[in-house]
Amino acid sequence: MAVLQMRKLRIYGLKRNRKQILEMLQRSGAVEVSDIPMEKEETVFLTADVSASQSLFEKERKEAEEALEILSRYVPDKGSPLAFLNGRKPISAEEYYAFAQRWEEVRKTIQEILSLERDVREKEGEVRRLETQLEGLQPWLKLDVSMRFRGTASTAAFIGTLPGSRKGEDLERELEEASPGLAVSVEVISASQEQTCVFLLCPKEQQEQAENALRAQGFSRPSSPSKVPPAEKARELSRTLEELKKEKKQREEEIARMEPFREDLKYAWDYLTMRLEKYQVLGQLEQSRHVFILGGYMPLKEVEGLSRKLEPLGAVLETEEPGEDEDVPVLLENNAFAEPVEGVLESFSMPGKGELDPSPIMAVFYYILFGMMLSDAAYGLIMVAVCGFCLWKFKNMELSMRKALRMFFFCGISTTFWGFLYGSFFGDVVGAFSGTFLGQRQDLPPFWFSPLEEPMRMLMFSLLVGVIHIFVALFLGAVQFWKQKRYKDLVYDIVFWYLLVGGLILLLLSTEMFAGIAGIAKLEEPAGTIGSIAAGIGAVGILLTGGRESKNPVKRLLKGAYALYNVTGYLGDILSYSRLLALGLATGVIAQVINSMGTMMGSGPVGLIAFILIFLVGHTINIAINLLGAYVHTNRLQFVEFFGKFFQGGGRKFQPFGVHTKYFKIKEDK
Amino acid sequence: MENFGIVLAVLGAVLAALLAGAGSAVGVGRAGEAAAGVVTEDPSKFSKVLILQLLPGTQGIYGLLIAFLCLSQIGIIGGTFVELSVAKGLLYFLACMPMAIVGYWSALKQSRASVACIGLIAKRPDQLGKAILFPAMVETYAIFALLISILSIFGIAGLPV
Incomplete structure (x- = not known):
């Protein structure tokens, strides 16, 4: 549920076991390799120059890719439109290494495809040239002597x-x-x-x-007169053209016959990718005549497993706590509920040094905010059904895709929940349908209240959610300060703001005017007094400490005043949550528009058909638009309003030495 | 002149749909041009730039929404025509204005941010999260305008003028 603890590691191994050790490390994907800073005097150890092999592999991989592309041009790679959900095909390690034996053979196939394609291209150019020539002869065909x-x-x-x-x-x-x-x-x-x-x-x-x-x-x-009479020349050209076209066709068919090798080509791409990565690591090793050293980082919890695997290979694993100023990569681990939003977090930034992994808290709010914005029970159920089906059907899906689908699955549950609370199911389809076709309008009653009828109540609720979201963000900031033992900063940057913002809200709610706007009873004394005292303490505190990094007292006070001015920022942040109302209403009202358009054709059979058509098209569009809107604005609330309070990010993602293939996945045999 | 109220109200509704829709049409078009350029180079970025292209399109939908709400409040849609005083008609007109005006300009400006972020995606496709955020910042103001327009339209119905 957090940022995983990292260990710095060194692996010492014998060179004759190097290949097995590296291949094992690659398959385990547990270690990020980095350069080892070496003392200049230790000349026994040297790094190997692998750039030549690397560029060779890169060239070969490019050729394999080209060959694949050529092949798909002549024989399209058939696959269902949902094939991308299938993920990479799992193969066993033996199968993979068996391929390495056949690599030379496959390389020949690749070259063959490439040369055939070159031939086709050449012939194509020749055909074009001859056709131009033939065209040039057309006006001369009646001439019966040589030109x-x-x-x-x-x-x-x-x-x-x-x-x-x-x-x-x-x-x-x-x-x-x-x-x-x-x-x-x-x-x-x-x-x-x-x-x-x-x-x-x-x-x-x-x-x-x-x-x-x-x-x-x-x-x-004429620029290129023919020796024989034009008509004869034209016949000659047509004959050559015919032949060329036939040859070209043959070559193309030959390429098409390479279809059974498609899997091999994919293998080749993956194989070369893995070798490329291995060689990159090879270039980072420090090697003497018999020994090599590999340095890097790995998660603490995998250390034990890895050293057990290294033992039979005669290598030793040594780990230590990374130093304070080291650039340690970040790896997150969360439960199934919070894991899906890691992707969203990652698209902002990984947690920086000393920062918490906000995923678990963020996940809760992410699902709630998303649900409030989309807020239609039927749309939510559709999301749950589609995502659930894909997750259930495609077990072998790639992890990132699985995460995304799981995120929308949870968002769908939340959307359904809020939809029922607000009484929205395809907008007001229950009422619209029963009113038009069944004769008596029977609306789906909301479990809580309908935002369309009480928009002010909804607005207040949205802002309340905003205040909670922002206060939780401040709390996470406090936890961070606490963990870093920066207790003073905790008081100055968190507690004072709690006092100020919280106090101001209390103060506002105890005035007649704002209580009236909010539609609640005015808060009785001593709420107002407590509010003003708290806000006062907070304001004075911020004024005095906001510019504490400046030594000059005047400058310090001015900076403090500027920090205090940031209270308008909090106001803006809280008001920003009114989008929960606006987007929620947008979904509901557009759905209503669609339903009322659907019922315009009356209650006859024609009306029913029109209703069904408009219903299908309209709601498909509405769900797409509002899904996008809810996604974008949930992200915004998380990134700007939530992260802005405590999260800077800037961490580097853990990028292990591993199997980064495109077509096949190697199963680890345990 | 006694029917001038309804004229004003319809004018407001129509302007909300018209201006916000026009702004979105220009915006989505502009972003589409940039997106097409990126897809020419790299078709795999299609879904990413499509999201960015669609972002300036929401204003048109909000405008449509306000127009529909306003028209149904005054009985043009839904059948029950209500007598509308000039003052009330003018109020409806005013209520539609935030969406019409802010919708138009924010769609145009948002499309500029979208175009720039499509450029960003062309160079750094991994930064989609941030690229979506910049245009979404502009949209905030369209949402605020939508909010005020909605609240006003709901509020006017009950006013004794």
Whole structure:
């Protein structure tokens, strides 16, 4: 139920057992490895340079990943949409080590897939190139000589394009007009808006003259003329294309046939990941010729088990209390009720040095606040059913997913509870349905009160929950100070604030005006006097001690005054809990809107169908939106209002040397 | 002019839905653009940026809620039309204003925070908890506005004006 105690450890082992020891440590996942600070003189011990092997493993892992991706492109990895709940597939340690024997073989498979894919890509590029070429030939298909044809013994031939759409006779006339004496014969092969392909003949001696005249018209020769007539060339190209496509298809089919190796590829990824991590640790070992030393941290409660496992491997485990200024990693342990919110805590920060693990207290409030915001019994029951089903059905789920689902399971229970207290079940569906279809409106009565009818009462209750939440946070701060033996800080930073805020609340409630707003009877004397005395002591205390780190008395007083000003912060914090009302009402009112829209079509069969449709769609949207809202704002209340009072965080999470695979989980045989 | 009260009340309700809805539409759209950019680079961040995109969308829902509450109080929805004095109509109009105005501006500003936090998620996907918090800070004020609008609308019904 707390931050686990950590021990600093050293493992001394013989080098010939190094592999087994490291593999055992990796599977146990109990030790975080860190560098060992060594005296410079101890030259017997050296760290090995493993960067070359590491980068090799990284490259191979990337290739395995690529191969997997390629494979999934051709043969999609079929799986149900809920497959992500399944977690990693468990395998035994023997299976894992059996794979290590086959690794070379699998590596060949990976290379084969990669080279096949490269081939496919190449062919694809070639196909694209040929297709462009074929397209370029289209305008020339009617030409029945080679495109390189330059004329006969007495004639000169020009084959090329002119810009724009031209007619043969027009071109002949224009050329002859522009260059007197020139005799040409033009045959238009094809013409489009952009260009005209022409075959032009003239007497050999006029070749130069014709060329000049043509150039003036914008004539240009094709960039890559074919040796054979275009039609024949086109046939040739189509044939090659066909063949290329067939080959490409074959390669693709070959890749698809690799499907049975998919598991192997996944194995490979996991195998390389584990080796990579092992080598990283290897690089942190201090090694002499026969001995190696491993340093790090581990939870105290696992020390005994680990040293028992190390004994047969001829290694010795030595532990000690970590020093004051060491960067000790943090590991939390909680019961099933509080454990789920560890994830939320982690997304804020792990507890820093000397801080408590707030999870158990936080869990209680988390579930309560969430329930108050979503506050609909039916929505809560849906959450409980969905999360419960997934937890029951997918036993092998990953821990983080399990935690999240369990958290929403508890939130669902709380939501159901508050929903019944407020009399909200799909909003007012009971009343709306019975009123429209059964003829007599029969509302579900709230067990406590309906926030829609008594919003002020709800507001006061929300603020009361806020005051309790904040006071509990202050109390946790006090416990922390107590544990750190900072008794003065406890009085200055906690007790004075209790007096001030508590006193002010008492004072407010004993005035006519605020009691009226709150809808309760004004508190009788001596409540007001006690309140003002307490607030006074608190205020003076804070004024005098708020700036106690300054030596200068004037500065100290000014800082104290500034600390006192923070009372507005408390006011804001408490008012912030009005969101419990606002979000609770939002769920209920939107649900009512949906229900009343559903009943608008009357009570006939058409009305019933419309009601069911609107009901399903509307409530699905409402549950999604308000689930998100409740989640976000519960987090906010925890992070800002609650943690702000006592929790700084900044701890580093315990990251053990372990098995961080993606596809398979190695079962530890006991 | 004797029916001007209902005109004012409907105007208020419509403005709450209109302004808050428009603000949310712009906000969600803006955040969506940023989110799409992140997903282009890394599709696995989809669910994370989706949450951030949705955050500026709540104002539109709150506006809808206020509009609905107001319309049902004055009998436009639900059928029983009640005679509304000009003063009462104006009160309903005023009650809707916090949600309309704060809803509009907070949605726009919240979307900026969302866009920035989507950028944060692109670089540091592990910081989702904090990234959600920044836009949620802005939303606080929309919630306060919603609260005052709701309390006012419930309170006005019983006033003898």
